[in-house]
Amino acid sequence: MSLQAGDLLQMYRTMLLIRRFEEKATEFFLAGQIRGSFHPCIGQEATAVGACYALRRDDSMTCTYRGHGQAIAKGLDPREGMAELLGRRTGCSKGKGGSMHFTDPRVGLLGENAIVGAGVAIAAGAALSAQLDHTDRVTLTFFGDGTINQGTFAEALNLAAIWKLPLVLFCENNLYSEMTPIRDMVAIDHLTERAAGYGVRGVTVDGYDPVAVYETTREAVERARSGEGPTFIEAMTYRLVGHMIGDSEVYRTREEVGEWRKRDPLTVFPERLVREAVVSREEIARVEGEVAEQMAEIVRFAQGSPWPDPSEATEDVFA
Amino acid sequence: MREITYTQALREALSEEMSRDPSILLLGEDIGVYGGVFKVTEGLLAKFGPERVRETPISEAGFIGTAVGLAMTGKHPVTELMFMDFAWVASDQIFNQAAKMRYMTGGRVKVPLVVRTQQGGGRGNGAQHSQSLETVFTHIPGLKVVLPATPYDAKGLLKSALRDENPVIFIEHKLLYGTKGAVPEEEYTVPLGVADVKRAGRDVTLVSYSRTVLLALEAAQEAAQEGIETEVIDLRCTSPLDVNCILASVQKTGRLVIAHEAHRRLGLGAEIAASVQEQAFDYLDGPILRVAALDVPIPASKPLEDAVLPGKAQILAALRAAGG
Numbered sequence: 001m002s003l004q005a006g007d008l009l010q011m012y013r014t015m016l017l018i019r020r021f022e023e024k025a026t027e028f029f030l031a032g033q034i035r036g037s038f039h040p041c042i043g044q045e046a047t048a049v050g051a052c053y054a055l056r057r058d059d060s061m062t063c064t065y066r067g068h069g070q071a072i073a074k075g076l077d078p079r080e081g082m083a084e085l086l087g088r089r090t091g092c093s094k095g096k097g098g099s100m101h102f103t104d105p106r107v108g109l110l111g112e113n114a115i116v117g118a119g120v121a122i123a124a125g126a127a128l129s130a131q132l133d134h135t136d137r138v139t140l141t142f143f144g145d146g147t148i149n150q151g152t153f154a155e156a157l158n159l160a161a162i163w164k165l166p167l168v169l170f171c172e173n174n175l176y177s178e179m180t181p182i183r184d185m186v187a188i189d190h191l192t193e194r195a196a197g198y199g200v201r202g203v204t205v206d207g208y209d210p211v212a213v214y215e216t217t218r219e220a221v222e223r224a225r226s227g228e229g230p231t232f233i234e235a236m237t238y239r240l241v242g243h244m245i246g247d248s249e250v251y252r253t254r255e256e257v258g259e260w261r262k263r264d265p266l267t268v269f270p271e272r273l274v275r276e277a278v279v280s281r282e283e284i285a286r287v288e289g290e291v292a293e294q295m296a297e298i299v300r301f302a303q304g305s306p307w308p309d310p311s312e313a314t315e316d317v318f319a
Numbered sequence: 320m321r322e323i324t325y326t327q328a329l330r331e332a333l334s335e336e337m338s339r340d341p342s343i344l345l346l347g348e349d350i351g352v353y354g355g356v357f358k359v360t361e362g363l364l365a366k367f368g369p370e371r372v373r374e375t376p377i378s379e380a381g382f383i384g385t386a387v388g389l390a391m392t393g394k395h396p397v398t399e400l401m402f403m404d405f406a407w408v409a410s411d412q413i414f415n416q417a418a419k420m421r422y423m424t425g426g427r428v429k430v431p432l433v434v435r436t437q438q439g440g441g442r443g444n445g446a447q448h449s450q451s452l453e454t455v456f457t458h459i460p461g462l463k464v465v466l467p468a469t470p471y472d473a474k475g476l477l478k479s480a481l482r483d484e485n486p487v488i489f490i491e492h493k494l495l496y497g498t499k500g501a502v503p504e505e506e507y508t509v510p511l512g513v514a515d516v517k518r519a520g521r522d523v524t525l526v527s528y529s530r531t532v533l534l535a536l537e538a539a540q541e542a543a544q545e546g547i548e549t550e551v552i553d554l555r556c557t558s559p560l561d562v563n564c565i566l567a568s569v570q571k572t573g574r575l576v577i578a579h580e581a582h583r584r585l586g587l588g589a590e591i592a593a594s595v596q597e598q599a600f601d602y603l604d605g606p607i608l609r610v611a612a613l614d615v616p617i618p619a620s621k622p623l624e625d626a627v628l629p630g631k632a633q634i635l636a637a638l639r640a641a642g643g
Contacts, residue, residue, distance in 0.1 A: 060392065062388075091425070092424075092425070092427070093423060093424050093425035093427065094425030094426070095425070096422055096423060096424075096425050097423045097424060097425065101423040101424060103423070103424040103427055103428060104427065105391070105427055105428055110388065110391055110392070110428070111420070111423075111424065111428075113416075114415075115411055115415050115416070118384060118411055118412070118415065118416055120384075121380065121381055121383075121384025121385050121387070121388065121412065122384055122385075122387050122388035122391065122416065123388060124381070124384070124385045124388060125384065125385040125386060125387055125388020125389040125390070125391070125392065125394075125396075126388040126389075126391065126392045127388075128385060128388070128389055129388065129389050129392035129393060129394050130392070132344070132370060132394070133393075139388075151380060152380045152381065152384055152411070152412075154381075155376075155378040155380050155381025155382075155384070156381050156384060156385065158376060158378065158381065159375070159376070159378065159381050159382065159385055162376070315426070316421055316422050316425055316426035317421070317422050317460050317461055318421070318461070318463075318484075318485045319421060319426075319429040319431075319484035319485050
């Protein structure tokens with residue numbers, strides 16, 4: 001499928017929704033209304049949206065704790081996401097999961113995961129399930145550059161290779177393995193070299209270009225659907241905020257952040273759409289207005305939702 | 320009734336359940352052509368094919384993690400963990416993923432996964448192939464933990480585990496595979512979380528599970544010759560734990576001994592003793608006694624291993640001390 005104007009506008013709408021969602025959640029966090037850990041994906045919206053736009057609703061996806069945007073892009077109801085962050089009963093996990101466990105199997109979202117690398121093996125299992133059922137469903141697993149040094153990643157990558165699983169391994173290389181430059185943590189120039197070592201095809205894409213991300217992912221998805229096995233995608237991206245809220249960011253310079261901020265996809269992408277006359281400024285403005293209204297409804301829903309009853313703490317341990 | 324081995328009983332359970340439920344598949348190291356190092360899966364590859372009897376690389380974290388994903392998407396995987404000791408390699412997949420997934424998602428997913436493994440000492444395998452780790456799994460909410468002592472229970476419990484919608488750690492014992500027992504040809508299951516009184520008695524309650532049940536029954540036989548009538552309870556599962564069965568027995572005998580092969584410190588014996596004194600203190604006529612492995616790694620040499628693992632003699636001594 002080649003993208004039409006409506007698709008591009010929809011992608012921008014989702015990217016903007018994710019940005020506004022994370023900005024609002026940051027406000028709530030700083031106001032003490034969100035507890036625990038919160039790892040915003042601000043700056044990484046193009047990978048979430050571009051990759052998920054290449055998936056069907058019945059495809060499966062796993063992601064990491066920096067996964068609010070990916071979860072929303074896969075179809076999670078953002079009202080349930082925000083309610084979960086605020087610890088409410090209406091949250092996607094009834095308040096039991098919090099920021100790092102957004103899950104909704106109804107839209108193929110098998111979950112964020114708070115353990116680096118764990119979601120890759122779970123995704124391999126979902127891919128094997130689809131293969132055993134002789135369906136053309138695929139599974140995509142998002143993870144960061146730091147994950148490639150985790151043993152589970154290597155093991156799951158190998159299983160995907162030997163069983164030719166319909167799996168897309170989507171690495172968001174945001175240059176930092178938490179607070180440490182990934183270049184100091186690997187002895188290779190391109191992370192795709194790791195995939196090559198396991199016999200898995202690897203491709204690199206500009207993670208700040210949602211269209212390029214979509215096209216690269218779509219090709220990998222089509223290969224997976226047709227039985228050609230897994231693909232490793234390295235998307236070069238950057239988070240424009242800290243690893244988590246409160247990160248001092250001493251490991252990178254203001255200049256470096258500034259350079260990437262000039263390329264912020266939330267600015268560059270709509271400008272490009274207007275410049276290339278794909279959509280009009282009015283259409284962009286209309287989307288922005290709609291997202292603002294949607295955010296108001298998300299906040300209204302989440303803040304107006306009841307707290308869980310303490311008795312619910314002992315529910316949902318066993319099926 | 321016919322007698323078959325513990326191994327045959329397990330194999331029958333797997334085979335019958337795989338025939339009944341196409342969502343069941345096996346994953347593990349050397350489980351196909353070789354039939355597993357303890358031969359439990361022998362013949363299943365020929366019967367069910369390589370998709371459902373799936374050989375894996377030596378990658379416990381990888382294939383148990385994969386099994387979690389399979390379970391979350393409609394399959395019922397059974398992973399064979401060759402030795403319990405390797406569970407540490409896949410501990411994230413078991414403790415952080417399988418055990419917590421349902422809770423963390425507010426009940427939106429379920430993880431029907433069976434991790435079959437074997438544990439215990441007695442063969443000189445040394446400290447990394449002889450541990451008894453049920454306590455650890457029992458401690459973590461979200462896991463069911465099963466430890467059959469007889470071929471009958473092995474088959475019936477494994478069938479129940481394969482019909483349960485939760486992660487089940489199914490712990491066999493390496494010295495039990497060759498033991499024989501009566502197993503009916505007809506269909507039956509043994510429910511999870513229900514203890515079994517393997518010998519009735521009025522003087523002392525002796526709680527045990529897994530291979531230690533066999534030692535407990537021998538010790539009870541000898542104690543009877545000394546006039547001590549022992550009630551032997553086989554827990555069969557440590558999660559869910561059938562505390563009511565223990566309480567009912569203690570209310571009758573007033574004395575309690577707990578015997579297991581796992582280490583003494585914070586072992587199941589400690590948990591059971593605490594529960595019984597909380598709920599049946601007034602019925603107790605003496606201190607609750609524990610028989611367990613010494614709190615050292617399991618050594619290889621026979622005299623050393625014999626000194627570390629609890630045997631019939633220690634159980635008998637405890638029965639005398641409790642019941643005398």
